[in-house]
Structure formats: C-alpha cells, structure tokens
Amino acid sequence: MVIDFHTHIFTVSIMGEGFLKGSEGILEGLDFVGVGPTREAWDGMLKELGSADLDQMGAVYLQTKSEAGIDKSVVFHVDIAGLQADMNYVEANRWFAKFAQDHSDRVIAFAGIDPHRGKEGLKVFEKSVKEWGMKGLKLHPLACEFFPNDKQFYPYYAKAMGLGVPVLFHTGPVGHMKMNYSNPVFIDEVAADFPELKIILAHIADPWIKESISIVTRRANTYLDISGGQILFRTEPDRFYRTLKLLLRSPARKRVLFATDTLGTANSFFVSDAEWVRVVKGLASSRYSADIPVDQNDVDNLMAGNAKRLLGLI
C-alpha cells in the first residue's frame, strides 16, 4: 500500500492569479540545480491550472494518483490571507472536505488556514474537523510569513490538540518567498511546548535537512514527510539515499512519511509520482549507500504504515 501524505490541487479560482505569477522564482531555483522544466512545460502547467476548475482538477488528480499506484493521499488548501481569489478560504476548504467525502477510500483532507485569521479562522478550523470530517491542519509559515513559535498562534496548536488532529507545517524555501520563515528550527519549540500534539515537518527542507532530522529523531511527537526530496534525488542521489537510509536506521523510522507534494496535474515538472513511488519503494535495494542496510519492513512503514498509525487508520 502507498499513502501520499502531502498533495495539492491548485487552480486560479482558489489561489488567485497572484500566487501563480509569484511562483516564477521556483522555475529559476529548479533551473539552477538542473532539474527545472522547460519554460514551455512550466507555462503549460500554469495554463492548465488557470483554465481548469476544481472539479476538473480533482478528476485529473485522482487519475494521476491511481496511475502512480498511490492508494490514498492527503490533500489540503494553501490559505494565504493576503491573496485575492474567486473562492474564499472557507469555500475552498469546504470543497476539499467534500472531495474527501466523495472519495473517502482514496482521499484524506486537512484544513488549510492562515493563522493570521485569528479567532474566525479557529472557528473555521473547528468546523472543518467536527462537521466536515477533515483530519488535520496545514500551515504555511513561509507563504503566510509567520514564525511557528510566535505565541499569538499557539491557540491553533491548542485547538488541534483538543480536536486530536495533527498539524503539518511547510518547511524549506520556495521561489522568491522570504526563506527565514521556513526554517524548521522554529517548529522545535512548538513540538516541545505541545508534547501531545503530532507535528509533521513537510519536505526534506534543504538547506536545513540536518535540522529537520535532528528535530524528528529527538522528539517523538514529530514526523517528516519526504516530499521535495525529489530535487535532492535528481541532483545528489548519493546524499538522498544516504539521508533516507540513515533516517530509517534512526529512532525516527516510525515517523517518516512518503509524500510527493505534486499538484495533481498530468504535467508533472521534475519527477513523476510513478517514478517517485518506484524510487522510494526500492530504497533497500539501491546501490547507493549499500553500506547502510535497510529493513524492508521500515520501507513499507515509510510508504504507508507510519501514515496509517498517525492518522488512526489502524
């Protein structure tokens, strides 16, 4: 079984024109490390996102995931309070909740809320879990420009703990956004202050891989989703395999989660979901870092078992 713990469905209707234009820096960054798509492929993807509506993209998403052999995936809205889009954040979250309800065997939805929305956002969060059946909270400190350890946002963590759902934080730089907000070290304090709260550090967060691993190996309430690792895999396969294999030998091996971070577009821009599944599944038999033996059972847990336990599916 394969569970993809980090996915998106983006359209202009929920993200607005501004967000997609602002993603330009991503292309430059990927180009620099040699894994970028061509300008044509990138523009093609933006066009696909701009012309499709959510229901259409949802159908493409299900198709892409199923072709890649992904049985279940966690999906969420990225809410950025300053952005203008046709659908507001409540409607967008409602759509994701309904998408998960309509495909309950395949899709799990987390609420995506910019915590700058304060008390109003907290109410929406509570409603999304209690009434709409959402299973967690996604926060994006980078895009929303906040530090996770800022005490004004602690009510969100307290609420998640009360509702018994995990909080997933984006970590690591993206495009032209101010990278300081995405440093995982600020999440360590939250994990210490809320030892009962399950916290997922999203992405391998290069250039802070060591920081992420240090947090996740020391704190039993923290998890790491490996989405974004595709770039490391493409550019430095030896470091990619070594990092992942060492993680599977560490106390964090029960808390590492397979994830893609892909948008559900047919047009995937550097490693397809299918290839990513194959690469990570084949970890134990890779010729890289053959000096670090890995138990297949730990790989299976990475692909699905750890996510199942975290989400209470077993």
Ligand SMILES: [Zn+2]
């Ligand atoms: Zn993401």
